[in-house]
Amino acid sequence: MxxxxxxxxxxxxxxxxxxxxxxxxxxxxxxxxxxxxxxxxxxxxxxxxxxxxxxxxxxxxxxxxxxxxxxxxxxxxxxxxxxxxxxxxxxxxxxxxxxxxxxxxxxxxxxxxxxxxxxxxxxxGYFAFVHDTTRLAEAPDSFEALVAAPDDLRIVIQDPRSSTPGLGLLMWVKAAYGADAPRIWAGLAPKILTVTKGWSEAYGLFLDGEADMVLSYTTSPAYHLIAEDDATKSAAAFSEGHYMQxxxxxxxxxxxxxxxxxxxxxxxxxxxxxxxxxxxxxxxxxxxxxxxxxxxxETLITPERALLLPAETVPGLKAEALAEWRAALSQ
Amino acid sequence: MARGALAISAVFGAAKPATFVGVAVLSVVLGLLTTALLALLIRAPGLSALTPGDWAAVRFTLLQATLSAFFSVALAVPLARALVRRRFPGRGLALTLLGAPFLLPVLVAVLGLLAVWGRAGLANNGLAARGLPRVEPYGLGGIVMAHVFFNLPLATRLLLQGWARVPAAHLRLALQLDFGPAATFRWIERPVLAAVLPGAFLLVFLLAMSSFAVVLTLGGGPSATTIELAIYEALRFDFDLGRAVQLALLQIGLGLGIALLLLSGGVAQPVGGVPAAVSQWPGDRAGLRLLDGAVLTVAALFLAAPLVLVVQRGVAGLAAGLPPGLWSALFTSLWIALAAAALTALGGLGLAQWIVRLGPRAARMAESVGLLLLAASPFVLGTGLFVALSRVADPFALALPLTAVLNALLALPFTLRLLVPPLDEVERRFGPLADSLSMRGVDRFRRVTLPVLARPLGFAMGLTAALSAGDLGSIALFAPPGVETLPLYMYRLMGAYRLDAAEGAALVLLCLALALFAVFDRVGSRVSRA
Structure with a gap:
């Protein structure tokens, strides 16, 4: 104290x-x-x-x-x-x-x-893509792998304009890829099933089996394990590192x-x-x-690299990252 | 006591007080709207120009609203015809349940639709089992489908009310003259459609225009951005109050423009109850019977399947037990729903009594103001009033009454649409007689107006109560500590991994909305028959 x-x-x-x-x-x-x-x-x-x-x-x-x-x-x-x-x-x-x-x-x-x-x-916590191991045994282990994943793999993400995880993902890609971020977004675009207003809708779609992976946290599987005794949910560890919230x-x-x-x-x-x-x-x-x-x-993944952009640089990057995101996903 | 009587006679009776009350209600409505916009403008540092993204949002809004309205109304025509021509067991129940999709909380409905049409849904599993490619209900197609799901029943109900006004004598005559399908269409159906379709199209268009959660969940990405979403973004993300107000005004302007365009013909708005199935319809053929059967089956599947799945999952969620808070949330929602229904009835009656005494042009203007509320962004309205109120009072103390008022405001357009035409007819038919008997005030309302108005009034109040019970938007902006409505309770469950419990709460919410609607609707019908 x-x-x-x-x-x-x-x-x-x-x-x-x-x-x-x-x-x-x-x-x-x-x-x-x-x-x-x-x-x-x-x-x-x-x-x-x-x-x-x-x-x-x-x-x-x-x-x-x-x-x-x-x-x-x-x-x-x-x-x-x-x-x-x-x-x-x-x-x-x-x-x-x-x-x-x-x-x-x-x-x-x-x-x-x-x-x-x-x-x-x-x-x-760390942002992460969460999947159900009974539906998706081999999860991609990086953004690059996610981009290269089979055509029918679908992820659901949140809108960065209305949700903090959505904004977190924008910063995650920016922190990991910098000027190369637009290329990653262009690669992710066909994999994105839909973009929801908030975390709740996205996670609901995932639990209902609509999407194979959902943007959430590395700690999400802990809820299922501890509160529901369900060990089928897992967060995919990405080699680029995970952005922190x-x-x-x-x-x-x-x-x-x-x-x-x-x-x-x-x-x-x-x-x-x-x-x-x-x-x-x-x-x-x-x-x-x-x-x-x-x-x-203790069952949760521990990212090898923790990513975090200095808080004072976020406002400047946000507009740029949002424009890149919007351009890639509007194609 | 004397003042009370005066107030009652003002609402229900003589000409002068009607003007006073009408102007008063209109002033309150316009006052709230202007207060909300001004409160935000005052807090805005300056006005920034609209971006190309905003204009893309305007184009997308018009596109999706037009398509949604077109398909809802076009599909409502065969459905309403089948419902009016055929008698079958469970028809009454089907007509009541027809209200269900429109009354569903949006989030619940979207989950229900996805349970059928989603990638893991029933329809797709069926396709996949036959080796066909899966469909993905996201993007423009998904948005339009969801809007049709919500609004097809509403459009159908409006068309049915039009059909109810076809005089029985016309039908008898058509039967005697042995009209074929073509003649029946030309002389019986076309006038009904011409009178009802523009209003129905307009209503669905305006509802689709300000739809938010459907677009954001099923839109698939930023290219599916509507004006309402851009407003939300400006308020919550950029904190650009000036842009939010500009976009809100743009949306109101568009809505008003479309309204004036569609209603400029001065079409009579038919309103009545739902017609009983006629024993025989002119121009009936065996082929038509088959067609109607097919239409009814497809519509029932399309509308019922998501509901059935919502119920099925809800039962499972309820069986697993709900966390505490359900009952107080239920009570709060009930309170808001009843208050909103009462407010919209009083406001609607006050305004309608005045409108029917105006000349046709002035009447249309006054009614357009009501319609304008449909195009008003609930986000801007709610946020603006919250800002304005917090300067003069404790916004928490006013949160629940304000939510009821906002819900009543948003339901006022429906209420006017439902009340003005029958009231107009009553005044034209019985007004002179009642005047010559010096019948005024409560007595005149009870004996002359109520028998005709009870049914649309019950319908309007039921609609308002159900929509208020399912509304998440306004309360989420300023929920006071410790107070939850049922949609907020459900949304918070979803926000904490508890999807099963949320689906249980969704079922309770669905039952509440339907029960509220059914009670008001039934009471209205009963009073009108008594």
């Missing part, structure tokens, strides 16, 4: 001053607040010690979340935002709506260092509950909170809890 006494004291003082239970409003994405998501357990745990009322507000997915905060601007009711990712943090920082978190994070179990003054990671939280500038918000960010990296995330959010915790990862996670 970072500065527990100071943080607790600040929280205590602010609650005493208000002479009533303070409310901490957290904006996050839909699947976070669901009954089966991490929200309920984290809320119970945090409220045990904070002397506050934690209110989780769902606002669509990650991209929709940022739009919502921008739409509300300085008048936003949010004190904390949980669920942006590294393809969005530079844009989020540019809005000026976020305040430095002011915390010195404990050592994180992330591939690579973390030194963002505004945002703190709470979990992360690091999910972060941040404080809203000018929040009246700044100290409380800070203690929530701190709490998210606590052992108790981190232990909740793997089997509710189905991602890797930013700090491996003392008890280790849940049984089943």
């Amino acid at each position: 970072i500065r527990p006494s100071a943080v607790a004291l600040a929280a205590l003082l602010s609650s005493g001053a208000a002479a009533q239970t303070p409310t901490l409003t957290v904006y996050t994405y839909d699947s976070f607040v669901a009954d089966w998501g991490p929200g309920p357990a984290l809320e119970t745990a945090f409220e045990e010690t904070c002397g506050c009322d934690l209110v989780l507000v769902a606002a669509g997915d990650g991209a929709a979340l940022l739009s919502r905060v921008r739409l509300e601007g300085a008048r936003t009711r949010a004190d904390v935002v949980v669920g942006l990712d590294t393809t969005l943090t530079a844009e989020a920082a540019a809005t000026g709506l976020f305040a430095p978190h002011g915390l010195t994070p404990p050592p994180l179990d992330l591939p690579g260092a973390w030194d963002d003054p505004l945002f703190l990671p709470y979990d992360w 690091i999910e972060v939280s941040g404080l809203i500038a000018g929040s009246e509950q700044a100290a409380l918000g800070q203690s929530f960010l701190d709490f998210l990296l606590s052992d108790r909170a981190q232990a909740v995330l793997p089997t509710t959010n189905w991602m890797y915790p930013a700090r491996t809890p003392e008890a280790g990862l849940p049984a089943g996670f």
Whole structure:
């Protein structure tokens, strides 16, 4: 824990001053607040010690979340935002709506260092193409192999304009192939069955047997294994490496509950909170809890190379990558 | 008490208050629309020019909406004729179920369609078993097919209502004169089609124009981008509020243009109940019976197969058990549906009473305003109102009422379409008599207007309630903490790997939508008969 006494004291003082239970409003994405998501357990745990009322507000997915905060601007009711990712943090920082978190994070179990003054990671994962081993025994082991795969292999991906995994794939191809990205997209185009609005539709199509592979996460098979006792789902390891999604939280500038918000960010990296995330959010915790990862996670593939473009270069690359994507897929 | 009575008589009675109420309702509608657009424009830093991609989206929107409307309406003609000419067991049930596809939550329907037409679907398995190549229902063809699935039943229902207005005397006369199929078509059917088809085409066109999830799921890629999708992109991805507003205005302009074009003939909009099957249809032949049988079979398979699969998978999902939250989500959706139905009935009646007292041209203008709402982007409307409201009030506290209001707004065009023609007829036929008896207010509404209006009103309220129950769009924009509607609950289940549970929730949602529709529709019919 970072500065527990100071943080607790600040929280205590602010609650005493208000002479009533303070409310901490957290904006996050839909699947976070669901009954089966991490929200309920984290809320119970945090409220045990904070002397506050934690209110989780769902606002669509990650991209929709940022739009919502921008739409509300300085008048936003949010004190904390949980669920942006590294393809969005530079844009989020540019809005000026976020305040430095002011915390010195404990050592994180992330591939690579973390030194963002505004945002703190709470979990992360690798994007990957997931397939059903009973339907597709030999999965392609690279983008090149996917391009060269038999004609009838079909993948389903998400629209980068409306979904964070979709945008992640754009960055993945860009990070792996750079100026050569248009060639990969042109090769992928005939393999793409359809492009869906969000992750849910794409994954639904995959589970229904419409597509052979779906863009998701290396951790997706863990859900099927742990929650459904189904070991048939697998993520294909790509030799180019896998692009990372690091999910972060941040404080809203000018929040009246700044100290409380800070203690929530701190709490998210606590052992108790981190232990909740793997089997509710189905991602890797930013700090491996003392008890280790849940049984089943050891079966997941570990990419040899972790790809991640520096967050500040993403906004510049996004327009270019989107234009390339659109041109290749409009043929 | 006195004020209440005055308000009631204003809605239901004398001429002057009708003007007042009509203008008031219209002002509220236009006010909400302008507020939404202005709220976004004020927040926009400036207006950026539309890109070539936006214009490609406009072209694709017009193309897919035209094809969707054409096929829906063209296929509805033989289906409606078969339904009106033939009596068969289960006809009443078939007519009620005809409402089902239109009332289906889009996401559920798409999964159902794919279960039949998808790469792993029934139809493709059949093709593959015969060694034929598989079809892939993605791209323009898939979009049009899904729109036909949704809208063929609606167009059929509108045509049936036209047929219901053919006077029985005409049919008897045609029988006595022994009309052949050609003469029957010319003298009986053609006038009905001429009166109904433009309106039906327009309705499907507008619905297909603002369709979003179907296009995005079945479109296959960025070349299938519609204006609605470009708006979504501008709002959520580029955060370019100015462009979103421009695109929304463009869509409204296109919708209005098409509406004026199609309705400029001033066609009478026939509305009535669903006709009972006639015992004998003029110009009937054995060949026609075969043809009708074939049409009914194909249509039943096309419309029912996806529904059957949705039900089958839903039952499996329900049997496996649903996570907590189902009941409160069901209750919230019911609440919104009933509120939206009540609002649209009040607003629709208020507006319709005023419209029928206007001259024909003014009436058409006023009704076009209603139609304009169909072309209004729900995203822009919802986001704009959210921005505007959050300046003056707690948007969370208003989220549910606002969702009901938005749903009522989006259903207002249907309601007007359904209410204005019969109301017009009542006023023309019985108005002078009622005036001479000084019959006004509640009494006049109960004795003169309601018997005729109950049926279309029940239909309109049923439609509104069912569509509101299945609507994901507006609530997803500003759901308050801890509040879920049934579609949102379902969508969140899907977003957490729980496809089976989501399919169970989809079945509950389907039942809710159908039950709401059936109850309002039946009550309407019963009141009109009483």
